[in-house]
Amino acid sequence: MRDLVLIFTIALAAALAVGVAGALLLRRLRHTSITVHLYVLLTVTVLAVVGGVAVVAEAMFLSPHDLEVVLITVAAAAVVSLAVGGHFGRRLAAAAVWTAQARDRERQLEKGRRDLVAWVSHDLRTPLAGLRAMAEALEDGVVHDPETVGEYHRRIRTETDRMTRLVDDLFELSRINAGALRLSLTAVPLGEVVSDALATTAPLAAARRIRLVAAESGWPTVVASEPELARVVGNLLLNAVRYTPEDGTVRVEAGRERDAAWLAVTDGCGGIPASDLPRLFDVAFRGEPARTPGQGVGVGGSASGGLGLAIVHGLVEAHGGHVDVQNTVGGCRFVVRLTAA
Structure with missing residues (x-):
């Protein structure tokens, strides 16, 4: 009985030493990912068992051959434990991260729905x-x-x-x-879509004495659904006209980069706070007071605020493209990138 107590004490001391070292390591790695924590925790657990067995085997004065057999057996078990634990640990970590992201996304969607209802x-x-x-x-x-x-x-x-x-x-x-949007993709001349959008926006721009400036040539052809692409361009132009002060200028230009085409709409809104840029395409977001719409003629509907930019973002993403915005001197520049025909 005394020998068993001694063996238990020796094994416990060895396991405690490994456990304390692992706890200190985890404390230093507290800001790392959950996957790292799981790997460290699994390694510490296996090493605690291996350390206890190795110390006890050494204390029992086994023959070199028997000691080697014990250590090889424990090492094999440790390798299998680490492999199996690592595999399922990664899956658990990914599931935990995905669950946290899904929860955050759900909270954001719920907030967006509340904001949308309040805005409407x-x-x-x-x-x-x-x-x-x-x-x-x-x-x-x-x-x-x-x-x-x-x-x-x-x-x-x-x-x-x-x-x-x-x-x-x-x-x-x-x-x-x-996800109910179905696009009929064809080769669409971007210049024609922009020309129609400019003609539609011209009366509003004239009422506010805003100049619409567009390039005369160099318009690429894109792979898109024409009605949805017209909606994107129209929303961007209405948004630019609404937020540009009277006697200002709205510029439209386009170009091609390898297999991608881009369309840029630049307004004179005065700039957007950097903290608002990531939220500009959120539903019902209005970037006031930085982007203060001019007084006078309104654009009507929601194409210039609240829903307009959210629709632009959704339609461009549905085309497999990308839209972003950045500040320029005296205003901001919206850039849409689509697949070139």
Whole structure:
């Protein structure tokens, strides 16, 4: 019995020595990844067993041959334990990281949904109240002169169109997020899409005395779905016009780099805080006060804020492309990269 107690004490001391060293190592590696922690923990556990067996075998005064057999057996068991533990440890670490990322992503999506609901509710409340007031005034005969009645009708139609565009944007965004967007990819001349978008944006730009400047040549052909690509270009132009001060300039240019084509829209918004750049394409994000829209003519709908840039990001990603934004002198530059035809 005394020998068994002695053997247990020797093995415990050896295992404790390895365990203390492992604990100190883990403490120094506390800022590393979970995979490193699992490998260190597994190695310490196996070495504690190996160390205890080796010390006890040495203390028992075994013959050199028997001691060698014991050590080889323990080493083989240690190799198998480390291999099996390492394999499943990596899987557990990956699962833990994936679960944490999924949880963070879910929280971000939930916050985005709450922000979207709050933003849409805010943007609908004011026009709906105005529509109701004008409809009641027309119904009760408060206004009689044809000019005022015509103005009320014009405002009702304008606000109705604005809310229709907002509903269309919400539907488009829901298709993107649900993965229900189906693209019919063809070779699309980028110059023609930009020309149409410029023609659509020109009245708004003229009302705010904003110059639209585009290159006359050098427009590449891209692999894209034309309706969705037109939506991307239109949203970027409307966004640029909205945030550029009056008498400013919006520039559109494009080019080709090997198998990729790029389109750039540069505005005069005054720049975006660096902390806001990663969030600029989030749903319902508005970069105020840095990007303060000019007063006067509004763009209507949500193409210039809230949903417009989120739709741009989703449509470009659906094409297998990439969109980013960076500050320039006096403004910011949105760059879309797509596959060149």
